[in-house]
Amino acid sequence: MNGFLPISKQEMLDHSWYYCDFLLVTGDAYIDHPSFGTAIISRVLEDAGFRVAILSQPDFTSPADFVAMGRPRYAVLVNAGNIDSMVAHYTAAKKRRHDDAYTPGGVGGKRPDRAATVYAMLARKAFPDTPVILGGIEASLRRFAHYDYWSDQVMPSILSSSGADALMYGMSERSVVELAHNFKTGKKGDDLWRNVRGMAYFSHPKPALPFPTVECPSYEAVQTDKAAYARSVKLQYDEADHVRGRAVLQAHGKRVLVQNPPALPLSTQEMDHVYALPYQRTYHPSYEPLGGVPAIQEVQFSIIHNRGCFGACNFCALAFHQGRYIQARSHESVVREAEQIARHPDFKGYIHDVGGPTANFRFPACQKQQTHGLCRDKRCLFPQACNQLQADHRDYLTLLRKLRQIPGVKKVFVRSGLRYDYMMADHNDEFFLELIKYHISGQLKVAPEHMSDHALYYMGKPSFAIYEKFRERYTRINQKLGKKQYLVPYLMSSHPGATLDDAIALAQYLHRVGYMPEQVQDFYPTPGTLSTAMYYTGLDPRTMQPVYVAKTPEEKAMQRALLQWRRPDKRPIVLAALKKAGREDLIGFGKDCLIHPSKGWKPAPPAAGSAKSPGRHTQKSNGKSGAGAAKFAPSAGLHRKKGWAKPKKKR
DSSP states (O other), X not given: OOSSOOOSHHHHHHTTXXXXXXXXXXXXXXXXXXXXXXXXXXXHHHHTTOOEEEEESXXXXXXXXXXXXXXXXXXXXXXXXXXXXXXXXXXXXXXXXXXXXXXXXXBSOSSOTTHHXXXXXXXXXXXXXXXXXXXXXXXXXXXXXEEETTTTEEEOOHHHHHOOSEEEOSSOHXXXXXXXXXXXXXXXXXXXXXXXXXXXXXXXXXXXXXXXXXXXXXXXHHHHOHHHHHHHHHHHHHTOOTTTOOEEEEEETTEEEEEOOOOOOOOHHHXXXXXXXXXXXXXXXXXXXXXXXXXXXXXXXXXXXXXXXXXXXXXXXXXXXXXXXXXEOOHHHHHHHHHHHHTSTTOXXXXXXXXXXXXXXXXXXXXXXXXXXXXXXXXXXXXXXXXXXXXXXXXXXXXXXXXHXXXXXXXXXXXXXXXXXXXXXXXXXXXXXXXXXXXXXXXXXXXXXXXXXXXXXXXXXXXXXXHHHHHHHHHHHHHHHTOOOEXXXXXXXXXXXXXXXXXXXXXXXXXXHTOOOSOOEEOOOOTTOXXXXXXXXXXXXXXXXXXXXXXXXXHHHHHHHHTTTTSGGGHXXXXXXXXXXXXXXXXXXXTTOSBOOOTTOOOOOOOTTOOOOTTOOOXXXXXXXXXXXXXXXXXXXXOOOTTOOOOOOOO
16 A cells, blocks of 8 residues: 555555545645645645545546545545646636646646536535535635636636635645534534634625624625725735734625635744655656656655745735745755655756745745734835845755755755845845855746836836846856856736837847847736736726726737747737837837838838937836836846847848
8 A cells, every 4th residue: 555645435445444534626636745735735634633535636527436435524625726727728818728737647638627616516416415615726816706817707706606615715734624623523504614714605694703804895896896896806915914814704695705814824843744744745656657747847856945925926826825924944844855855766966946936035024024914005025125124045045055965965956936126135145146156057037027117016026127236246146156147037918007118118128138038928817816906907906096908819919929029920910019009110120120121111201290219118107218217238147049149230
């Protein structure tokens, strides 16, 4: 018998189980590794003394696979998988993806669209009298009435559409153990979860709660009134704090959705315990004949050392799911895991990552957060670093040094996202120097997302001037160490607030520094984020002021194409975009031109009184040009696309 939890009735019998306490249904293959929520929740419940069986990627056309596992004693726990099933299935352009890294053999189509809802309904059919509890990121981000990008409408709480009894949101180790003990002690109905932080459920009528409460606009209101929707999202975001957060109520017809305050974060000792549970650190052996599960490749020799992110970008779901409060494991816990990795027979000496949501966060942004929570209307790093921010990399650096000394470890990489603005707030070069010297392999990836301060404001990202200073510092340290390593920026097109002129300004910048990104991420409106609220409502929930949104497929394609203007297949779209924006001055053979003209093309004469000059961006935003505070300076550290060659001059 292997060390995995049972995934079939036969394996339950092999464990001498004739029933399980909880049946955990997931849209992923079963990978028993702490990078996967299914593994953590199941092992935490096992550690608390409960029997957990896993039903992985069941047939979603009938309840037969559920029935075959047998009725669990307490509840069915349902998640869609490690990522949202709709994001897993569709691109930002709503085109169907053909593969799935979380499925044996990488085969697509093994889970349904809206998997959490479908599995919950099947569980209800299989076991009508057994509670069904939702969890995972798909359910977490849909706990309130939410805008659904794929159907282009506001949908009710997933609890309404799925028929589930309750929902666990965020990181749920505390919530699930408390809930399990409530089942064990015989509690029923709302008494099971009324006092449990990190849970949401429907009640009728409005319940008496042990927490302070606040009410947001109803489902009916946000369905018909976009301003009400924007206010609702802002209130939900403001209450997502474990110290000062209140229970949030939202009426759905005659019922009331109740979201209890967020679960309390784990202490360092508690996180250490969770990550020391007996994970097998790979996929279930039954998947081997099918080619294994591709998702294990990136994480098998990687280590998660923290949780949460106080960066709080508006387009990111982390603030609404994991939260902004940082939790971290001890050095001893991380080193033990690294030593375990080093003993693995397939380990080649390379730890692929020591990170988390943001790799270089090891403690809360300031001491006040531990007792007062995170500020309601202030960000730690936006629009600039708060004067209370404690930017200090010494603890993380010490951890990386310890990992480098482990026998059998040749190299320790940092591949998770690094907040470069946090690095710039730390004026000590020590971490920066050792990061470049020991922990990257030829290139460092960071996420400025754009170079227009106008666009960055709506993203909740710092001024591009900070990225430019970071790039200069990166180049200087590489030169000091005698290294030639590249800086690869992640960029996003069509975010709310970003105009066609902003995209042109970014293309001009990239042209000047000689870099064309191989990949560009279109803004993807996922449920729950502030940016998605902007996309749907045309309002900024922070200010309730109008915001420009590129919604038509034509303009979204233009913004994306401008960032890859040299690609031959993008040429017609780039030409159309420049003409639409009145920027035909960028079509030609001058050094500042983005694209050569078509045969027989003649430039349009400048309009009378026009102040435009070739190669210059004139849109105003916040009193500055669309390029924000950025200088169009050559960027020695940027990586040119493979095969890129400087265009030949016309003779």
